[in-house]
Amino acid sequence: GNSVTQMEGPVTLSEEAFLTINCTYTATGYPSLFWYVQYPGEGLQLLLKATKADDKGSNKGFEATYRKETTSFHLEKGSVQVSDSAVYFCARNSGTYKYIFGTGTRLKVLA
Amino acid sequence: EAQVTQNPRYLITVTGKKLTVTCSQNMNHEYMSWYRQDPGLGLRQIYYSMNVEVTDKGDVPEGYKVSRKEKRNFPLILESPSPNQTSLYFCASRGNGGFGEKLFFGSGTQLSVL
Numbered sequence: 001g002n003s004v005t006q007m008e009g010p011v012t013l014s015e016e017a018f019l020t021i022n023c024t025y026t027a028t029g030y031p032s033l034f035w036y037v038q039y040p041g042e043g044l045q046l047l048l049k050a051t052k053a054d055d056k057g058s059n060k061g062f063e064a065t066y067r068k069e070t071t072s073f074h075l076e077k078g079s080v081q082v083s084d085s086a087v088y089f090c091a092r093n094s095g096t097y098k099y100i101f102g103t104g105t106r107l108k109v110l111a
Numbered sequence: 112e113a114q115v116t117q118n119p120r121y122l123i124t125v126t127g128k129k130l131t132v133t134c135s136q137n138m139n140h141e142y143m144s145w146y147r148q149d150p151g152l153g154l155r156q157i158y159y160s161m162n163v164e165v166t167d168k169g170d171v172p173e174g175y176k177v178s179r180k181e182k183r184n185f186p187l188i189l190e191s192p193s194p195n196q197t198s199l200y201f202c203a204s205r206g207n208g209g210f211g212e213k214l215f216f217g218s219g220t221q222l223s224v225l
Contacts, residue, residue: 031210032210032211034213036214036216041218042218042219043115043201043203043216043217043218043219044154044201044203044214044216045216046213046214049211049213051211089153089154091154093210093211095210096209096210097142097144097159097161097167097210098156098159098169098170099144099156099214100156101146101153101154101155102153103151103152103153104153104154
């Protein structure tokens, strides 16, 4: 089937800690993969994306690599800040017009 | 400024009273879509529109209607709302380069059906 699975939250880290949020997908074919971020009270906004295997998306210190062999797109950041506190969604397209989102992972960064 | 505008931001209504949530984008995007966000379920797609007068069902279309008479507007209609439609709703549009393009989201509409 088509699905996106991401790790349960919440994730609580101290400032400057290393972050990993796991995301795996199932698909027939090779979808485009996305990470969106939702700050409190706002809509989602694209954080980064990758459209083919082995591509690395990066933005604002966050990175994720499209791994075809493990069907994964894990989000990482070397040193988180309090301002990174948000909900993070992994997503993939399903065909040309549909999108599948994970359940979201809430990140809380403590000063 | 490029944006997707949804109204209202908050809405409380009663079972069975028809309502419309409006969505407008100023980017000349062909593709628009509606999602609902529920705890533990993430975002689920309700309907999408590929262009004017062309719409199709997403994964959870029951109880919703949409229309696309103009490119910029894509309203979501609940003809007879029920409490299980209490949710946070998002409208989104997409750049015209295909499924690899990013989605632009509105700020959301929190709907409560009593």
